Amino acid sequence: MNQTNQSIDILFYLRESKKKKTGQAPIYCRVTVKGKRAEFSIKRSVLPEYWNKESNTVKGKSRTFKLINKHIDATKFKLREIENSFIHLRKPVSSKEIVKQYKGKEDTIPTVVDLFTSHNNKMLERVGIEFALATHKRYETTLKHLQEFMLHKYNNSDYSLSELKYSFITDFDHYLRTIRKCNNNSTVKYISNFRKIINSAVAKDLLVKDPFLLYKKKLIKTKVTYLTQEELYRIENKQFSIDRLNRVRDVFIFSCYTGLAYIDLLNLTKDNIQIGIDKKLWIDVYRQKTQERTNLPLFAKAIEILEKYKDDPECEILNKLLPIKSNQKMNAYLKEIADLCGITKNLTFHQSRHTFATTVTLTNGVGIEVVSKMMGHKNLKSTQRYARVVASRISKEMMKLEEHIEEEKLKREQEDKENKEAS
Numbered sequence: 001m002n003q004t005n006q007s008i009d010i011l012f013y014l015r016e017s018k019k020k021k022t023g024q025a026p027i028y029c030r031v032t033v034k035g036k037r038a039e040f041s042i043k044r045s046v047l048p049e050y051w052n053k054e055s056n057t058v059k060g061k062s063r064t065f066k067l068i069n070k071h072i073d074a075t076k077f078k079l080r081e082i083e084n085s086f087i088h089l090r091k092p093v094s095s096k097e098i099v100k101q102y103k104g105k106e107d108t109i110p111t112v113v114d115l116f117t118s119h120n121n122k123m124l125e126r127v128g129i130e131f132a133l134a135t136h137k138r139y140e141t142t143l144k145h146l147q148e149f150m151l152h153k154y155n156n157s158d159y160s161l162s163e164l165k166y167s168f169i170t171d172f173d174h175y176l177r178t179i180r181k182c183n184n185n186s187t188v189k190y191i192s193n194f195r196k197i198i199n200s201a202v203a204k205d206l207l208v209k210d211p212f213l214l215y216k217k218k219l220i221k222t223k224v225t226y227l228t229q230e231e232l233y234r235i236e237n238k239q240f241s242i243d244r245l246n247r248v249r250d251v252f253i254f255s256c257y258t259g260l261a262y263i264d265l266l267n268l269t270k271d272n273i274q275i276g277i278d279k280k281l282w283i284d285v286y287r288q289k290t291q292e293r294t295n296l297p298l299f300a301k302a303i304e305i306l307e308k309y310k311d312d313p314e315c316e317i318l319n320k321l322l323p324i325k326s327n328q329k330m331n332a333y334l335k336e337i338a339d340l341c342g343i344t345k346n347l348t349f350h351q352s353r354h355t356f357a358t359t360v361t362l363t364n365g366v367g368i369e370v371v372s373k374m375m376g377h378k379n380l381k382s383t384q385r386y387a388r389v390v391a392s393r394i395s396k397e398m399m400k401l402e403e404h405i406e407e408e409k410l411k412r413e414q415e416d417k418e419n420k421e422a423s
Contacts, residue, residue, distance in 0.1 A: 008033050008083050008098060010076055012056040014048055015041075023047055027068070029075055031095045038095035040103060042075050043114070044068050067147050070157035071113075078102060110206065112150075113158045116143045116197050132288045134263065142193040149175045161201060164211050169194075173217065188217050224389050225345060226354035229363075232256060234341045236301070245340070247323045248333040250305050252352050254322060257299040259356035259375050262330070262349050263288045268321050273298075273306070287376035294376035299360075357386040 009032040014025040024045035031038050046058050046068060057072060058065040082101050086093045120143060123136050149172050150159050159168070169191070176187040195212050202210045227235070236253050240246050255265060264287055276282035281298045298306075305322070309315050314323045324330070330349045338347040345351075353375070361371045372383035 008079065008093065008095065010079055012042070012072055012075075013053075014046070014051050016048060020045060025051075027051075027072070029079075031079060031098050033093055033095040033098070036095050038099040040099055042071060043117070044071055063148055063151070067151060067157035070151060070155075074156060074158060075102075110161050110201075111158045112161055112164065112197075113143070113147065115161060115201055115206075116146065116194075119197050119200065132263075134289070138189075139193050142190045145176065145180060145190055146172065146194060149179075152179065161206055164198070164207065166211050166214055169211055169215050173215075184217075185219050185222065188219050191215070191217065221385075224354050224358070224385055225351055226358045226389070227256070227343075227345075227351065229359050231341075231343055231345075232355060232359060234343065235337060238337075238341050240337070240340065245333060245337055248325065248330055249337055250308065251322050251324050251330070252334060252337075252349060254302050254305045255349070255352035256355045257302040257360060258283060258296065259353050259361075260285070260294070261287065261289065261353055262324075262327050264294070264376075265322065266320075266324055269319065270321065273321070290376055290378050292376040292378055294374060296374040354386070357383065358389050362386055 011030040011032070013028055013030065015028045016025045019025045022045075024047055027042050027044045027046065028039050029042050046065075050058050050060055050065065052059040058068045079098060079102055082098055083093060086098070091097075116139075120136065120139050123131055123139060127133050127136055147157055151157055152175060153171055172194070173187060173191055176182040176190055177184075182190065195215070198207070198210070198212060201207050232253075235249060238249070240249065251265065254260075255262075260268070260283070264285060267288065268283075268285065272283055272285045274282050274284050276295075276297055278297065281303055282295060283298060284293070284295050286293050309322055312323060315321065325333075327349060334347045334349060338345065357371055357375060361374070362368065368380065368383055368387050371386070372380050375383060377383050
């Protein structure tokens with residue numbers, strides 16, 4: 001039999017009988033040889049309305065759709081390669097054996113996307129147990145940037161793990177900084193997420209050599225921005241003609257006096273407000289980011305704000321203690337508030353947490369260990385950056401005090417001199 005006359009038919013289609021809750025259906029590949037079929041999932045899904053049955057591709061111009069179509073092309077290319085190897089070795093070509101070898105190659109040599117997707121899926125299952133949802137989203141964003149980079153650099157949506165080298169890492173780093181316009185810290189964090197995935201591959205002996213061995217980029221320490229006491233009072237006591245600004249201001253000030261991050265305020269309920277050992281109101285909550293317990297007494301100002309919104313219709317409908325909006329809207333409205341209060345700093349909601357650590361607590365003599373506990377930090381190292389900021393302020397105050405002492409000394413010496421001349 002002349003094996004070169006044999007060929008396989010390859011068809012991609014949606015298996016709508018296996019639709020997900022999102023409405024997306026998985027894309028399957030059907031390999032046919034002499035009327036006999038073998039099928040497998042290509043591990044990609046799409047909404048049925050975006051599937052082109054005539055071309056067996058996804059219709060649309062989004063990056064995600066382009067990546068799926070690139071993966072379809074790559075799958076088809078691999079299947080043709082396997083067919084050619086069978087013909088070259090004069091082995092019988094069958095749909096079952098073609099698919100078996102294709103899936104065997106997948107199992108033996110996983111791709112970058114397969115490895116990353118597997119990691120993210122397992123992480124999603126542990127959200128709320130070991131990870132925060134925001135952490136999972138950051139890894140999903142990293143994967144998205146990685147796929148777009150591979151499409152930009154290699155005109156392919158995936159990359160063989162066995163071919164991964166140091167140049168791939170440096171090219172990805174360069175892409176993030178130039179094409180994506182990421183700053184140094186964002187770039188290093190994305191690369192760090194990718195590194196975690198590759199570390200698991202090295203640990204499983206899927207890679208002979210760690211491509212990250214020579215990668216040495218580091219995070220740059222950023223300046224802590226916070227409100228001074230005068231700026232805090234200015235916002236706290238300002239009455240705005242627009243009600244939404246008053247409501248955003250109240251939520252922001254509440255965070256300034258509790259140190260709670262946006263996501264923790266969003267999740268705050270009446271159950272988190274308890275009577276403490278001093279018979280006063282306390283907040284008892286686990287920080288979503290670190291899962292560390294935060295237990296702190298409420299300042300009078302924070303209690304005043306809670307009382308203000310105790311019977312607020314919006315809060316009752318949403319089952320929230322405070323009328324908190326999306327983080328994006330909060331930050332947009334805070335810029336308006338800063339302008340109206342004459343504050344030139346780029347005010348963001350997270351600065352309320354910095355303000356609690358510096359202006360409200362450490363500057364007023366609260367011990368760093370106590371502040372660390374109230375902030376929900378895992379260790380003192382996270383709190384020490386605020387202490388360094390406070391130390392610099394103390395240094396300035398001490399310089400002023402030294403100048404004052406010197407002035408008083410000169411004043412006394414002058415008075416003594418005048419008294420001696422008078423006598």
